[in-house]
Amino acid sequence: MGTTNLTCWWSRGEHCLELQGSLCNDTEMTKMLSVSGTSLDMVERGQGRALLFLHGGEGLAPERPWLDLLARRYRVIAPWHPGWARSPLIDEMGVVDDLAYLYLDLAAELGLDDAVLVGACFGGWLAAEIMVRSTARFSRLVLVDPLGVKFGGRDDRDITDVHALPHAEYLRHAWADPAKGEVDFATLPDSELAAIVRGREAFALYGWKPYMHNPRLKHWLHRIDRPTLLLWGTEDRIVTPAYGENWRRAIPNARLEMIAGAGHFPHWEQPETFVAKLAAFVDGNR
Amino acid sequence: MRVWYFSEMAYHPAWEEGLQRGSLRVVLPNSNYDPQIGHQLLNRYLDEFALCDEVGLDIMVNEHHSTSTCLTISVPMALAIIARETKRSRLLSLGTPIANRPDPVRVAEEMAWLDVLSGGRLEMGLVKGAPYEITPANSNPANLMRRYWEAHDLILKAMSTTDGPFSWEGEFFHYRNVNIWPRPLQQPTPPVWMTGLSPETGRMAAERGHVVGTLLSLSAAGPMFEAYRQRARELGRPAGPDRFAYAGVVGVGTTREEGLRRANLAADYVRTSVVVAEPFTNPPGYNSLAANIAMLKSGGRRSGFVRDRNGNPVDQRTATIEQLIESGTCFAGTPDDVYNQIKALNDSVGGFGNLLMFGQGGFLDHADTVANITLFAREVLPRLRDLNPEPRKTAAVAAQ
Numbered sequence: 008m009g010t011t012n013l014t015c016w017w018s019r020g021e022h023c024l025e026l027q028g029s030l031c032n033d034t035e036m037t038k039m040l041s042v043s044g045t046s047l048d049m050v051e052r053g054q055g056r057a058l059l060f061l062h063g064g065e066g067l068a069p070e071r072p073w074l075d076l077l078a079r080r081y082r083v084i085a086p087w088h089p090g091w092a093r094s095p096l097i098d099e100m101g102v103v104d105d106l107a108y109l110y111l112d113l114a115a116e117l118g119l120d121d122a123v124l125v126g127a128c129f130g131g132w133l134a135a136e137i138m139v140r141s142t143a144r145f146s147r148l149v150l151v152d153p154l155g156v157k158f159g160g161r162d163d164r165d166i167t168d169v170h171a172l173p174h175a176e177y178l179r180h181a182w183a184d185p186a187k188g189e190v191d192f193a194t195l196p197d198s199e200l201a202a203i204v205r206g207r208e209a210f211a212l213y214g215w216k217p218y219m220h221n222p223r224l225k226h227w228l229h230r231i232d233r234p235t236l237l238l239w240g241t242e243d244r245i246v247t248p249a250y251g252e253n254w255r256r257a258i259p260n261a262r263l264e265m266i267a268g269a270g271h272f273p274h275w276e277q278p279e280t281f282v283a284k285l286a287a288f289v290d291g292n293r
Numbered sequence: 294m295r296v297w298y299f300s301e302m303a304y305h306p307a308w309e310e311g312l313q314r315g316s317l318r319v320v321l322p323n324s325n326y327d328p329q330i331g332h333q334l335l336n337r338y339l340d341e342f343a344l345c346d347e348v349g350l351d352i353m354v355n356e357h358h359s360t361s362t363c364l365t366i367s368v369p370m371a372l373a374i375i376a377r378e379t380k381r382s383r384l385l386s387l388g389t390p391i392a393n394r395p396d397p398v399r400v401a402e403e404m405a406w407l408d409v410l411s412g413g414r415l416e417m418g419l420v421k422g423a424p425y426e427i428t429p430a431n432s433n434p435a436n437l438m439r440r441y442w443e444a445h446d447l448i449l450k451a452m453s454t455t456d457g458p459f460s461w462e463g464e465f466f467h468y469r470n471v472n473i474w475p476r477p478l479q480q481p482t483p484p485v486w487m488t489g490l491s492p493e494t495g496r497m498a499a500e501r502g503h504v505v506g507t508l509l510s511l512s513a514a515g516p517m518f519e520a521y522r523q524r525a526r527e528l529g530r531p532a533g534p535d536r537f538a539y540a541g542v543v544g545v546g547t548t549r550e551e552g553l554r555r556a557n558l559a560a561d562y563v564r565t566s567v568v569v570a571e572p573f574t575n576p577p578g579y580n581s582l583a584a585n586i587a588m589l590k591s592g593g594r595r596s597g598f599v600r601d602r603n604g605n606p607v608d609q610r611t612a613t614i615e616q617l618i619e620s621g622t623c624f625a626g627t628p629d630d631v632y633n634q635i636k637a638l639n640d641s642v643g644g645f646g647n648l649l650m651f652g653q654g655g656f657l658d659h660a661d662t663v664a665n666i667t668l669f670a671r672e673v674l675p676r677l678r679d680l681n682p683e684p685r686k687t688a689a690v691a692a693q
Contacts, residue, residue, distance in 0.1 A: 100464070101435065171428065173571045192589040204585040211577035212435035 037069075039093065040086075043112045048093040049086035053078030056289070057119050059110070059145075060085040063128025063272065064154075064169075064210040066092065066202065073278035080286055081123065086113070088133070090209025092202045101212030103155075103221060107136035114144040123289050127151035127274055128245075129210060132220070139227040147289050148235040150254065151281070152243050152271050154219040156228070158253040166219045167245045170211070181271040183242035188272075228257040235261040236288040238281065240269030294534070294639070294677040296648045297385050298345045298666060299353035301363035301562065302338040302371075305655035306330055308565055311361050316570035318360040318425050325361065335364065339374060341653060341662050346379035348670035353385040353649055355418075358429035362566050369403040376411040384411055387486055387506060387649070388418020391448065392441040393430035398471055400444070401451035405477040413478040416504075418486035419445050424580070425573040435578030440465045447471075453481035486538070490598050492520035499524035499532060506538030506649060509563060511621030512600040514539055515642045522643065533646065534681035539638070540649035542623040544657075545669045549626040555657060555665050556625030557614040562654030563599070563622055567609045628672030635673075639680060646681045 040047045050069045058081035060074075067074075067087050077083045087094045088106060097105045110133065114122065124145040126134030131153020138148055159165045169177055178185035192200060214220075235258045239251040248265060255263040266273040266280050274281045307325040311317035345352050354371045357363035365371050368386045376384060384407070389400050408415040421441055427434045443463045450459070450471075457472035477483055486504040487494060495517040498505035505521055507514045518537050525532035542563060544556020575588065599607045599620050607620050617623040624634040639645055652669070653662045 099439070170576065171572050193592065195589075197586055200586045200589050201582055203589065204582050207585075208435045208578040211433065215433040215435065216431055 040113070040116075042116055043109060045089060045097050045109065046093075046095055047086045047089070047109075047113065048091075049084065050074070051085070052083045053081055055081045057082045057084060057117070057122040058289075059114065059119065059122060059124050061110070061124075061126040061130030061133045062088065062091070063130050063151075064206070064214075065128070065272070066206040068275070071275055071278070073274040073281060076278050076282040077285075080282070080290075084117065086110075088130075088209065090212060091206040096209070096212070101209060103133065103136055103213055106133050106213075107140055110137050111141055111144075119144045121146045123147045123149065125149040125151065125285070126153060128271060129154055129214065129219070131155060132214075132224075135224060135228065135231070136221065138231045138233065139224065142231065142233050146233055148231060148233050149238065149285055149288065150235065151238045151274055152240055152246055152251070153237075153254065154214070154246060155221060156225050156254065156257070157217070157220045157222055158225065158250065158257075165246070165250055168218060169245060170215075180244040183240065183268050183270045183276055187276055225257060228254075229259060231258050231261075233260070234288075236285070237261055237263040238273055238284060239263060239265050240271060240273040240276065241265050241267050242270045245271045294646050294648055294681045295351050295383070295683060296650050296669075296674055296677060297351040297353040297383075297538075298342070298650045298652050299355065299385075299387075300338055300341065300651065300653035300662075301355065301357065302335060302365045303562070303565075303653075303655040304331060304334065304361045304364050305561070307361040308561070308655065312565070312568060316568060316573075317362050317565055318357075318569040319428050319573050320570050321361055331364065337659050338653070339371075339378070341659070341666065342371075342375050343378040344663060344666055345670075346382045348667055349381070349674060350650070350666065350670055351383045351385065352379065353387050355387050356390070357423070358426060360425075362562070369407055372407050372415075373410065376407060376414070379414075383414045383416055385416040385486065385649075386418050387416075387488060388420040390422030390426055390430070391419050391444040392437045393422050393426055393432045394444065397444040397447045397466055398451050398468060398473065401448045402473045404448070404483065405452055405473055405475050408477040408479055408483050409475045413483075415477070415479070415483040416486060417483040418488065418506075419448065420486075420488045424576055425569045427576045427579065428573050433578075434576035437579060449482055449485070452477050452483075489517065492516050495520035496524040498536075499530070500528065502530060502536075504536050504538055504647065506540060506647070508540035508649070509542075509620075509622045510598045510600065511638055511641065512604060513598050514621070514638075514645070518642050518645065534639075534644040535646035535683055537642075537645035538647035538649055539642070539645045540651060541621065541635075541638075542617070542625075542651040542654060543631060543665070543669060544623065544625040545628055545631045545665060545673060547627070547668065549630060552626040552630060553614055555661055556617075556623050558657040558661070559651060559654035559665075560612075560614055560617055560623050561656055562651055563609050563617060564612065565655070628668065631669070632673050632676050635677065636680060644681050646683060648677065 038049050040049055067085055090096045122145050124134050131150040132155025135155055154166055157165055167180055178188045182188040237251050237254050239248050251263050255261045264284055266277050269276040310325050311321045342352055354368050356365045356368045372384050394400055404417050443465050447461055451473050458470035461468045487498045488506045490507055490513045499521040507517055522532045542559050544552050544559050546552035546555055599609050599622055601607050601620055607616050618625055621638050624631045652665050
């Protein structure tokens with residue numbers, strides 16, 4: 008087990024490099040945590056039952072309201088995956104297996120017990136990879152429009168090829184209200200643009216081929232022996248509710264709940280509903 | 294200076310449809326390709342390559358995929374035919390997109406075979422490939438250059454190792470017994486070429502002594518060649534003009550008007566090659582962090598590398614022949630005009646020993662293409678040979 012090395016970052020950290028000043032400001036404390044020989048940039052907010060949140064392809068976006076809403080109820084631990092923001096890649100490589108073991112090591116380092124594991128989009132794929140390896144530290148699993156599994160045949164496109172969509176078309180696939188997904192990049196500082204660019208590269212690195220899934224994962228989903236909630240945006244056209252239904256059938260104790268008025272990112276698009284449904288599941292079934 | 298003729302063997306009958314759909318590449322369905330017309334065109338283009346051997350030009354072949362702009366889908370396949378139809382021309386593969394190839398040892402075999410077949414006339418380009426080649430190959434763009442360099446090293450080792458087999462267990466490629474037959478005629482390997490647009494590529498090529506080529510842009514060539522020379526000086530290595538190549542569209546005529554007309558038709562290559570659907574222009578990781586930040590700030594648009602005299606971007610899709618002459622993209626007019634334009638560009642970038650001549654670009658028909666090639670070879674080539682005369686080749690020459 009690697010040694011824990013907690014460093015707090017308030018503002019301009021010397022390790023920020025080209026991302027200097029990004030994601031760090033005077034009010035929010037982010038941490039660089041060393042786990043198993045790699046550094047993780049992460050946010051920790053709130054108190055109570057531990058909730059490890061694994062972000063999607065678009066990154067963590069801690070300024071969005073859902074994280075604070077979760078932090079009113081839980082101790083939210085939200086790392087940027089290696090490759091995103093200031094978290095360096097592991098050995099300059101992008102392998103999902105590495106992330107699964109990294110987060111199991113993180114959970115051990117932090118002494119998590121009876122914790123909640125939440126993963127959205129790409130983070131949902133990671134959460135499933137973690138839970139098929141070990142469910143020891145997590146008693147609830149929440150998957151939000153996850154990628155990662157292939158259910159259909161070789162001619163079926165289970166997961167929309169977002170890298171083949173023009174930007175405007177991508178927004179229509181990913182959001183119930185595409186206007187909510189628009190970002191005015193021209194107004195962002197270079198540091199944030201750099202974080203966005205790094206995240207895009209990392210997302211491709213981990214999921215280019217096979218496209219955003221592990222062909223073997225479906226075979227092992229039966230190992231997830233914890234109550235599981237699948238949350239799905241009714242308007243998600245990247246992975247549709249029908250794909251979510253396949254997930255529900257593949258995990259032994261899973262239920263699927265829809266969130267209206269949301270696409271691929273219900274935690275961004277309907278944060279109150281997202282947190283209410285999550286909390287009802289996590290706290291109601293204890 | 295050596296001059297290497299090439300064409301992309303375009304399927305221009307589909308261009309109008311492609312322009313209307315906003316992409317001549319990747320997503321333009323091949324129902325827009327008529328194989329009967331294609332049969333005529335491919336054979337015609339191969340005849341034009343063969344003509345180059347008769348008139349003293351060298352020959353270059355490149356490849357693209359899933360596109361109406363270039364129907365050469367395999368450099369070794371095209372060069373195998375051309376090698377048999379030619380006797381004197383050196384044959385430049387520029388090149389194999391090795392980061393998009395699953396099997397580098399196969400690349401080494403094919404190149405060695407071509408070198409043997411042609412009697413040691415092969416020049417071997419190992420290229421990164423254009424961004425829109427990522428999708429047809431379905432190769433991961435985010436680690437493209439790591440894969441490129443591993444493939445590069447493996448190919449050169451496979452070609453130059455004579456006491457194999459050897460084993461290779463890298464990040465991307467695994468072989469337990471590499472021992473290629475045939476081995477190349479030129480020892481240890483045929484001359485190696487790279488392509489690019491950036492000073493970084495210039496430095497990388499200098500460290501290995503490779504030839505480096507760039508295309509269509511005076512503003513890219515100068516800094517890249519200078520970076521090469523500087524790095525070579527640091528390493529104490531020679532970096533003469535023979536290490537540099539520049540690709541431009543050529544239209545020559547007995548009158549200036551005729552030359553401009555031919556160049557204007559051939560320049561449709563420049564105008565069409567950039568018309569590709571948005572998602573395929575900038576796959577993640579293909580371009581640098583800085584370039585991507587600049588693109589996000591400018592609303593996602595990638596500013597082209599063709600620039601006018603003042604450094605302002607020229608819109609390739611709508612550029613006039615006059616603009617393209619000014620940007621160093623086209624050389625056009627009488628033989629004197631064309632020589633003077635090439636000489637001026639040569640002088641402004643510190644000298645290059647290889648001109649890659651786009652002598653055909655779609656709607657330039659066979660008669661015009663033949664006239665373009667023959668007039669150039671007769672009136673311009675002899676003068677260019679005296680410009681940056683070629684040093685002796687370091688690699689062994691043909692057996693005969």
